[in-house]
Amino acid sequence: MVEDQRGHNEPIVIAEAANPYRDCIQGLANEPITVVRLLEDARKELPPSSLLAELPGVTVKEVVQRLVANRPRIALIAGSPDHPAHLLDRAHMLMAAARVWQNGGVPFTFSIPVICDGTAQNNIGQSYSLASRNDTARAVNINFEGHSYHAAYVMAGCDKSPSAILSGLAAAEVARRHRGDQAPVWAIFAPEHVLKGGKIPTETRTELEALARTARDAGHGELAEDIEGNLKYILQCSSDEAFAGQLKRARNLDLIDLDTERRLLNALAEHTCDSHGGICAFNGTGNSSRTMLAAFGLTPPELELLTSLPGDQVVAQGVDGLFALLNKPEFSVCNLLKANFANVVRIHNATGSSANMLLHLPCIMRHAGFDVTIDDYRAIRDATPVPEVFAHSLTENRDTFVLAQQFMAGQHRGMESLYRVLSDLGIPMDLEAPTVTGTTWRDRTAGLTSPVDPSLGEAAVIRTAPVRKISGVEVLSGSFFDTCVVKVSGMSDEQYAHFDDHVFVVRFYENEHVCNDDFAARDLLDRLRATEGVDEALIRAVVTRNGGGADAAAADFRALLEAHRLSFAFLIAGQGPMAYGMPEMFAPSQNLRHHRVLEASSILMTDGRYSGVTKGACIGHVTPEAFDGGGIGYLRNGDLLRLKLTDRRIDLLDRAAFLDGREEVANPFDDPDRRRLHAERMARMEHRRHDIAACNVMDLVSDASRGVVPRIVDQRALHSWKD
Structure with missing residues (x-):
């Protein structure tokens, strides 16, 4: 022994x-x-x-x-x-x-x-x-x-x-x-x-490139650009999902048949994962x-x-x-x-990590007995804004496998490098916090004078200078809900600026599958134009409000979307933890992200959640959820939402006042028609819950802002993490 x-x-x-x-x-x-x-x-x-x-x-x-x-x-x-x-x-x-x-x-x-x-x-x-x-x-x-x-x-x-x-x-x-x-x-x-990451087989890539050319020749340039853009990504299950949406669109446009769609998807799946896993x-x-x-x-x-x-x-x-x-x-x-805990929040923002962590951090801390909610995350973020220092990319050879290769080669020291970089940038990291090395972060970073090998240059995933000022996940409030989150690190600077103080027309869905069908439909624009409540007066008012002017408002429907003056908020409600287990709305987010016409003009909003790889203007974790009487379950087609990112707010606007040139916040709960609509939806949500085995229905849990934890865990989390 x-x-x-x-x-x-x-x-x-x-x-x-x-x-x-x-x-x-x-x-x-x-x-x-x-x-x-x-x-x-x-x-x-x-x-x-x-x-x-x-x-x-x-x-x-x-x-x-x-x-x-x-x-x-x-x-x-x-x-x-x-x-x-x-x-x-x-x-x-x-x-x-x-x-x-x-x-x-x-x-x-x-x-x-x-x-x-x-x-x-x-x-x-x-x-x-x-x-x-x-x-x-x-x-x-x-x-x-x-x-x-x-x-x-x-x-x-x-x-x-x-x-x-x-x-x-x-x-x-x-x-x-x-x-x-x-x-x-x-x-x-x-x-x-x-x-x-996997690699698209040469013959499959050639066929997808040919499909893009066919789409362009047939007048579907946006689909061609979407396919060509997705071909730049390393092959992962996430890019496979985007291809699935694009190939469905191509089939609906009669550019390929069902057998070709299936064969291409099979070839992609076959070459996605390395045999060693990970x-x-x-x-x-x-x-x-x-x-x-x-x-x-x-x-x-x-x-x-x-x-x-x-x-x-x-x-x-x-x-x-x-x-x-x-x-x-x-x-x-x-x-x-x-x-x-505070260090983790700052690191999470600096690395542009998954919005799912805003569910998991409160969950972990509440299991540890600490009264942590999404408000603690927001308070730390507000007190010490953190720049993004993670130049992660799936198209420019800076994915996490490359990050690990650089780590193994001694070109950075992972988390120690991140702590050192943020400290050097003046972010108040708590370097006296203990770690499992038996030492503090100060001890671990004391001799780290060059946290990232300078020879890496643009190949470095961890950067010693900020990639950009905005980072992480923002917590929003609003007139018809308490909190929700948006991963601003997944938005381009142009998107962030464009969607700041912008008005959107609501298109409402009770599940993601109907939304996915819309995104893949050959007559998508006709469907959007036919949205209940969307008439010429509303379009003119929205376009004018969004900076288009009277002349722009006279343009055709597609042109207004492409100019980003007419924008839709695709709302998927009834997806919260108590209603349906809070599934990820990854497929619709990928379909929006890889749809050139909609990506820059529209947003997704849900009481469900999104995958960590989601990009674009995707707003999730809405509390209270629709099943718990939340306002998202009272909205309907043709409603108007005003998003102000810098104010961290989303408000429901009164339609009549808006058409009259005034922006007044509406209260959906006072409308008897909306209350009847919500009651009808509640019945359908209750029926849909039976899709899930009774032993896994999450009925006695806290809401998303408190981590979706069992109620007794939530009740026993009484201690302050700050003491």
């Missing part, structure tokens, strides 16, 4: 009064065989050359002795192998288990189901995605508490699972502090490697979660950005670092969350 791999003379014993393996015979009788089997598998499956394969045959007697002595019980948490991010977990888990035993601890392992949000997109699976986060938090907590583990080594994947695992571990620590006889919870996170290379929720974990100080630097399975030395270093934290409560999970 190797007891001194970390240079300790004596093996660590966790300092706590409780030890169920000493005081309860059943656990001591049941669990040792799982440890023996795990370590036997490590001994057999790890390469003989690995330092972690140096394991003698472990006996049940040895495991029993360690458990009774209260040696560190370490949970190795992996993901399910039906998710591409977790394909290499088996080898990783065996290396970590071997090192835990070498360090005098007792390794256990369990895996959790992980929903792939790409797989779930645009189908009923998305109504289970956010629910899976809460269920996984419960499952992790149940396993961690039920088997009385002390600490966790987490192989963190993407989508909701990192936030879920962190929430479950934080909840365990809160309960243990209340009980008072147990140590807190320690953890380190080892994010999965980055998935290398977290997709776009800056979606998966990589935003990677960024969040590192910014919270929970990720050892050697495990932060990987391009493949970590080597045994790297895994050993991570496990050794975890052991160095044990019996030091200042490095517990909840203490790291509390100390680094």
Whole structure:
């Protein structure tokens, strides 16, 4: 038995009064065989050359002795192998288990189901995605508490699972502090490697280029430009979704047949994912979660950005670092969350990360007992505006796989470089906050005089000078709702300026599929022109208000859209957490984003949410949701919305006053016709909820501004993170 791999003379014993393996015979009788089997598998499956394969045959007697002595019980948490991010977990888990035993601890392992949000997109699976986060938090907590583990080594994947695992571990620590006889919870996170982007096969690219030429020759130049633009992206499931929308448009225009559409989509799917798996290379929720974990100080630097399975030395270093934290409560999970929360908000803004994190950050903090809402995020953002320093691009060879390659080559130091860059720019990062290295951010960045290799030039993903002033996610308020969010980092400067103080005509949908059908329709413009309530007087008033003038208002309908004077707000309501599980409206956002006529003129707004890779003017997380009586459920076709980004407001305008040249805010709740309309929609929403299995309907949860957490979690989050 190797007891001194970390240079300790004596093996660590966790300092706590409780030890169920000493005081309860059943656990001591049941669990040792799982440890023996795990370590036997490590001994057999790890390469003989690995330092972690140096394991003698472990006996049940040895495991029993360690458990009774209260040696560190370490949970190795992996993901399910039906998710591409977790394909290499088996080898990783065996290396970590071997090192835990070498360090005098007792390794256990369990895996959790992980929903792939790409797989779930645009189908009923998305109504289970956010629910899976809460269920996984419960499952992790149940396993961690039920088997009385002390600490966790987490192989963190993407989508909701990192936030879920962190929430479950934080909840365990809160309960243990209340009980008072147990140590807190320690953890380190080892994010999965980055998935290398695919490449469109030459013959498929040639056929798509030919389709673009055919579309242009047939008078559909906007579709040609959309296809050509999407061909510039690395091949990922996100670009596949855009191609799917474009090919559907092409078929509806009789440019291709159904068999050709299917064949092209199959060819794209076949060449999308590298066989080694990993977290997709776009800056979606998966990589935003990677960024969040590192910014919270929970990720050892050697495990932060990987391009493949970590080597045994790297895994050993991570496990050794975890052991160095044990019996030091200042490095517990909840203490790291509390100390680094404001830092995480600033990093989130600086990196242009996923709007989904505005659901997950309150969720994590509320599970840790801290009364954090979207208002805390907004207050930090308002107090210290942060520039964007992430030049991430899927078209210019600056995706997350390239970021990881630069990290592996020593051309930057990941999160340490980001902390250093923001500090150098005068952003008040809390450099005294602790991290799992056992040191502070000040210690970790002290000698980092050149945070990014200057030789990278324009190839650098992390920039030492601001990419632009606007960044991150903005929280908006309005006359018919409380809060919503818009990812301004996903908007171009031109879009931001154009949509600031702009009026939109509402086109209302009760689900995303009808909206998708509209975007793909050959008669889309005719459908928009025929929107109920849209007449010549309204068009003239909107165009004039948006800077078009009387002459511009006389132009044809397409010209008004292309000139960005006539704009639509595509509202998809009834998608909130209680109504339908808060699915991502990724397909309609991609279809809008890759539709030249609509992208620059119109917005999407929903009480659902958006994918982390969403670009453009997409507004989500509207609270209260339609199912909870929110005003978004009272709107109708032909309504008028005024968006003022700099004022962070969206208001419903009174139609009659607007046509008379005045802008007065309307109250939809006073209108009996709207109340009847909402009641009819409520009945349809209630019927639609039956699409989801009863065990996963999220009926007893907080709203999006409070993280969509179980009600009891919400009620117990009473402590200030600032104290």
